[in-house]
Amino acid sequence: MSKSYDPQEIEPRWQARWDEQQTFRARNPGDPDFDPDQPKYYVLDMFPYPSGAGLHVGHPEGYTATDILARARRKQGFNVLHPMGWDAFGLPAEQYAIQTGTHPNVSTNANIDNFRRQLKALGFSYDWSRELSTTHPRYVRWTQWIFARLYERGLAYLAEVPVWWCEQLGTVLANEEVIDGRSERGDFPCVRRPLKQWMLRITAYAQRLLDDLDGLDWPESVKTMQREWIGRSEGAEAEFDVVGHEVRIRVFTTRPDTLFGASFMVLAPEHPLVAQITTDAQRQAVADYQAQAAAKSELDRTDLAKEMTGVWTGAYALNPLYPEDDPRARLPVWIADYVIVTYGTGAIMAVPAGDERDARFAGVFGLPIPPIFAADTGDPERDARIRSGAECWSGPADYIHSSNDDLDLAGMDLAAAKQAVTGWLEARGRGAAKVTYRLRDWLFSRQRYWGEPFPVLHCEDGSIELVPDDQLPVELPAMSEFAPSGKAEPPLAKATEWLRATDSAGRPARRETNTMPNWAGSCWYYLRFMDPRNETALVAPEVERYWGPVDLYIGGTEHAVLHLLYARFWHKVLFDLGVVSTTEPFQKLYNQGMILSFAYQDARGATVAVDQAEEVADGEFRHKDSGEPLTRVVAKMSKTLKNVVNPDDVIHNFGADTLRLYEMYMGPLADPKPWNTKDVAGVHRFLNRVWRLVVPKEEGVDLRPNLRTEQAADPALERLLHRTVHKVTGDIDKLAFNTAIAAMIVWVNEATKAQDALSRSQIARFLGVLNPFAPHLTEELWSRLGLPGDASLAVWPEVDPAQLVDDDVELVVQVLGKLRGRIVVPNGSADADVLAAAREAVAEHLTGKTIVKEIVVPGRLVNFVVK
């Protein structure tokens, strides 16, 4: 047996043993050894996309956190579900296939094998018997099954919609995948194009998705992002007659109370009424502007700094609040690209006195600004400007010039005024209260090969039919040519044999050639983990009722909106179908922070790669070639900066336990933090000291003699151990792993100093709490001590509350808030006794002064306020 701590030898051995013994298998209801009285704990990682590059050090950060929770809960008596799988459909595998000719299935499986090897080398306690891949036909079957249910409920439909088309990727992309007119993946330019696409009616669930956020234990920032993404806004729709036409312009506004201040109207350039209402005189100018707007990139159109542009259509609309012949009723109708066709009704009433954008537009084109507000800002000059319409105001104010024959807003507050105008419109059939959402329906098809096929048939008569459930899955055809045709025609269109099918009436039909987006598989994988091999149901109801919902879900912030919103949407549909028993999938969500790295910056602020810099003195860096001084900065890991850290290397040099411990010790889980290889040695030293507590250096002695049999415990070490166990237990619950580790280091430092006084029971209990953090080392020492069973399954040590309180406590004595002395008093002393001792301790600071006030904080301090 090795005398020294040798992770390279220990770690693979224990990993193999856990595998063989299925140490971490979770029991399902119905399993022979299932214990219904055991509480359950479902702790889940956001499963990875198995990329060709393998794991980076960011992956083990969240995975170690969940693993510590899983291991601790198991030892605390929970039946723990802690699974892992692969989100394996997606563009990179297909791009790789296009470049190399390797079938995505082949490269994906190779990547999965590599990821699995790397994760196993980290010693994660996954129940590998539940491993799944979204690409596996047995999984695809149920993804398609869910789609079929969506279709049956009218939540999936085909629509001709303007979509983002990316020439280089040869596909359409969802709005979410396009940033500033360029593809998120690959950064290629994208253009808008109308195409027939599958859409999912997520908007039908907008209100429920919004309301149910309240009950979730999620970071506020993520809830806020989802709320903003859903973008509920309350207001009213109003209809405006157009002079000389039989049409009405409908607008949506959140401020119906400002309708009296409308002085013009603006339609989006793409608004369908534009052609109809434009006068001959303005036709050319309008056409020019429309062409100009269409040619503009999204980036230019949304650039806030740009000049306001627009053109008058020549038409007038009528403000419904005023009689037709009232001059205030006549509103010129403009088109301008600051109005977006896809939001609200694509048209607005412009109130320059109450809206910043309308005010700017009115300023540029010299349109009237009828004042409607008398505000009290505390600045008389400003108040005057607002009262005259010279300055725009949207805050609370008194209404002026806001009345007609039967409506007067004077004296009303905002809510009352909104309601009054909305009510007036409604009574006359000119409008109604209206709720609008920013959320759009979800574009759900992609023109790619490597995704789930749609389980639908296009029949000869143009109708659509679902593939019967008992014929699922519709598998992808074997193909060797994956390149997108570039004609908005998916690769599957070339699979001529596969395309041919027969509908329910026995007539020839054609399969759908689009595939589902990457998000589909990740929308419900957490459910399949509960019951991964069920052939008759997506998940058995009694199994779902037992495991659901996920108790803790950890992943990166990049999924704050899309994945988490889509999964919540599908979950709610499955709830309505009776497939799941909870309205929400993930009760508690936590985002780990990104692991950053160091890089360098020269005097001009340009970043310099790590291999170009050298440390010349403590904290002083120079450029290796030019010698110019550099400053160290924190940056994202990137190939160009040469600061990428590979987990395989860290495991090779220090072991998996050290890597796990270091990532948890770096700082708070949620914070972004820089990797510092020098610091890794610190936690490695700590593990070495733990090793030395059990295995002495001397040759011929395998175990410290004091640990062979139980001996009387050293009271001080015992006390500290109880505190340490208490601290670690609480910190694990709070996901505060960095401070838990600090507490364990303190104990080991003390135990090292009092090495011969350490007892067998004490080291066993300590290894018990260290085990979730450093499972291999603790198993090895547990086994060398001859302790029963596996450290991974041994029960969590108990804390004696009596050991947490001291007999005597030291209090700080302050005079006027300044530290002047210390006293030691019995714990729980009466205030009077404490004060007496305190007065004595700081007597010299009190002489000649009058005590005005005495403050006693039990167990902490005494403060004298003197004059």
Added chain:
RNA sequence: GACCCUGUGGCGGAAUUGGCAGACGCAUCGGACUUAAAAUCCGAGAUCCGGAAACGGGUGUGUGGGUUCGAUUCCCACCGGGGUCACCA
């Protein structure tokens, strides 16, 4: 531009949520062990002033104000870093 998060030694960070600022780790310095070095172990360490010294006194959590007996913690304004949304009517 709006909203959210964040700012503590040379570095990563801690502080029971209003009560001894700097736990723990890295780096640094000193000591022990060693022929020597590494490794290991023990110890020092915010800063300024006075003192040979143990010690005493002042200052200190981005900056400026405020609340409080007491502020890293709460409030206001500003500055720096990060994130999200970005003409959403």
